[in-house]
Each structure stands twice: as C-alpha cells, then as structure tokens.
Amino acid sequence: MSAQTPRRRPTGAVVVAPPPAAETRPPESGTPSPPSKTREWRPFLLDFFPLETPDQTRLHRFYDRLREGRLSTTRCRRDGSLHWPPRTACPTCRTEELEWVDLPEHGHIYAFSAVLAGAPLGLESDVPFAVGLIDLDGTPLRLFGRIEGRPWNELRIGAPVRTEAYDIGDGRMFYRFRTTE
C-alpha cells in the first residue's frame, strides 16, 4: 500500500532518502539508515500536526491509509481491544502484536462546542470552527475532532456525521467529521 503511494514530504521538513519499507526495518532494531547523498536541512518549526513519515513515526501507515480515505486504528491481536488513538503497544497486555482495522464511517455527536476566539498558531484563520466528541457507530470509541458542514450554532447533540480524511495543505493528512443532515 505505502510502497505504491507517492511519498509527499511536509514543506520545510528535513528531507532524507526514502527509507526501506517499515516492514523490513523496524525502527526499534537500531539498524542505521543507509548513507544518503540527498540529505538536506531546511529551517523547520513544529506545528500541531503530526510528523507522519516512516522516519518519524511507527504509525505512518495510519496516515497512508488516510490518504486512501480510510480512517483506521490498531487492534490488539492478543486481547482484541480496539485502541484510540492507534498505538504501537497494547496498554492492557503490553504486546506489540497489533493489527490495523478500518473504523466505521458514520457516527453521532456526543457533545460539541466551537472555538470563537483564542485559536492556536496556524488555526487562527479557521475561527470560528466547531469541534466535538463523536460516538463512532458500532464501536466503543468516542473521537474528538473538527466538525465541518454546518455552522456551530446549527449543530445538535445526536446529529449524524461521517468521517473524512483531508490533506492539510503540505502533503500531510488528517481526519475530521462532516455533518450528514
């Protein structure tokens, strides 16, 4: 999946040669990366969005799957527990034997509010925006996220929403919710 996806890099991020597929190079193995002739450093500031590439996170497949429009998470192969957010180790049985599973597309608003002032850097131009806790249908999961589709004062508790993946503008992917009524 990830091998076929053109790899886009965060603007301004450290650019390195694509590492071997994560399946063959577990980051915890300590194996040094092959020498790169294309290493290039640029000024770089952290922001709210995660660093999503295999050189930064063992959960890069979460973002690869978002690029395919699939919101997914990890499930423990040993005790079957469904995690949110996705993890690299199960918090109950502490195994790393996890698998990726797609989450349902539909859910309902448990609670919501809106940011009308006081947004952090990078999000100021989005004000006003709605946020909420969403019960994902058929799962025990309640996810926090942005709610698009209607102004905050037209939302209601219990309203149906669906999940949505989006490109934040620099190649990185994230998820949000959109009202369906």
Add this chain to the structure above:
Amino acid sequence: MSGRSVAIVGGATTKFGVRPATWSELVQEVGVALDRAVPALRSEAVDSLFVGAAEPERFAFQSHVAPLAAEQLGLKPHHILQRNELACASGQSAIRSAYAAIASGLSEVAVVVGVEKMNLPSMAEANTAMGCVMDRPWDGPAGATAPPFFAMVAQRHMLEFGTTEEQLAAVSEKNHRFANTNPHAQFYEKTFSRDKLLRLPLIAPPLRLGDCSSMTDGAAAVVLTSEEHVREYTDTPAWVRGSGQYSDFHNLAHAGSLTEWNGLRRASKEALDRAGIEVGDLDLAELHDCFTISEIVEYEALGLCPVGEGGRFAAEGRGDLGGDLVVNPRGGLLGCGHPLGATGVAQAVEVYQQFAAAVPPARQVPDPEWALVHNLSGSANVHSVMVYQRGGAA
C-alpha cells in the same frame, strides 16, 4: 500520614495580571515579597527549591528553569533542586514534592515557587502553548484547547441536569466579588454583576468570557519545613495533613461522560482519609475554577451536593461566605487570573493567610481549622488535592 509532620510556615504572591515583567523578574519579585512575609527565613537555611512552572519553554523560551529561579532568588539549594510540570497543577505538584522531601527527612527547609509568564505580544503563541497541554498530535490539530473542552462539559451538564447559564454566572460573580478583596488579583476593583456576565461575548459556547479564567502573569511562593523547625518561622503553621492525586486519562477520547469527575472523587477521598476528616469538616476550599462549570462539577465530585445539583448549589450561595463551605475566598482562578505554575502555590498562600487571620475581613472565614486545595490539570484528566490543618501541635 507517615513520616515527619510538615507545614507551610509562610508565603506571598506577586500582583497577578498582565504584567510588564519577564519570567525571571516575576521570580525576583516574589522573592522580595516572600522575604517580607517570612522575616525569619535565611537563604542559608533553604536546602531545597521546587519550581512549579508549566510551560516556560513555550511562553518564555526557557528550559532548565530551576537553577535559573534559584539564582533569581539568591538561593543555593543543596538537597533537592527541581522543576515540577503538571500543566495547570504545576504549583501544587511542587508543593507535594517539597512536602514529600521534608516528610522523608531529605530536606529541612524548602522553598516552593510557582511562576508563569503567559501574556505575549502574540496571544496566538500563548494559545499554542495551551494547546500543547492536550494529546497534541491527535487532539491538537482539531483545535483542542481548554475552552472548547470545558464548554462540552458545560453543554452535557446542561443537557443532563438542566444547569443554566445563570448558574454558571453565579460562580463567576462570587469569585470576582471575592477578588475585589484581593489587591493581588487580576480583576481587583472590577465588578461583574450576573447580568453583565451574561452579556459578555461567547468564547466557546456555552461559555462566555466571564466563564473562563484568564491568561495571567504572576508568581507565588511558600516555605515548608518540618515539625522540628516550624516554630522558628510562625505561630500559625498550615500543617499538611492529606494528599491525593488521580490521573484518569489523557487523550480526549477517554474523557468518558464529561460530567462525572471520578478522578476528583478518588483524589479528594484519599486526601481526606489521610487527614482523618470528612468533607463536612472543611472550613474553606480552594477549588480549581478554571471555568465556572469546573467549580460546579467540583462541588458534586467532592460530595458537597448530589451529582447534577452543583448549579443549584452555586446559585443558592452555598459555596459563599455564610454557606455550606467557603469556596475560593481569594477570588479563585476566575477572579485572580490563572498563571499556570503560580496558581496552586497562591491557593496555598491563601490557606496559610486564612489560618493566620491575615486576610481582609470581607473574605476571612471565621476561625478556620481545615482547608482543602484542589487543582485539576489539562482536560480535568488529572486531579490533585491537599488538605491542611491550622496551628496546634504537630
């Protein structure tokens, strides 16, 4: 409690507000205030320093702040020097560490300083720091900061129990009124009637400006010592009698119902059990009113009223002077402002001064013996509680 008895033997705060002063200058200022408040304190006697500071890296572009604070204060700690970070509860975290160090015998005299410099030319920078308190790569990109989270708590509380905006305003009116007795409060000499509060702009609906504590610059400090040395400093010590904490979750996905703060239920039970008292024995409480809804849910989680009746408890003035329990007499976070690292320390200063009958009569609790201090941090995912007893024998 096991170990030696430990008491707060004095404390002071700076003026809280939008201060034309740097992080280090606030620490120097509280050092001067502490010197006046605790005349017997000698620098050489202070073996340990604990610095409650939530986000100096972001607000003041400064790490390694414990030795920086020691230098500002003219102290050379030789047992324990550390910075405590627990977001909005950093100050209480520092006091708890000092208490543990003295109870165990590692320290004899410890100073605790809590400090935060939050007002910057770009408030978006400050808001960014607040966003980093959340599970940043997951909740942060959606715009999670404290106001929308506590707004959802208020929304659910209104839905489930019929809590009203007027009841929220009652909390804000009380704490702002108390702040008018406190010249160090950010909103000293500023009046907020319930009608005015209900007309202020929405920040995160249903929360309005007056429902939210402020971005505040300020510092506070206390001195703690063991039963062997208490009388060298004061006749009115505030003995640490109980302590409890509970950390329930971090990512907002695990916030549960939003309206049942079981973490506070557990932390306060542990602290009260250790002190050997019940909530009904308390004479005053400093509760973490970062938002009006917080104080309402805290009434319920502490067992001052049944779940769902916190709004009515507020509106009926049962947390006011003359009510069931005086809550936030110094003005709370709503009236004093909320310099993250300083808040928990300033609450302890209030307890010490209430026990010493050193506060203005308009907020003096009559003859208080027992006090509880509560801080939550982040999205109410951690609750920290300490219980103090006035004077008497060790």
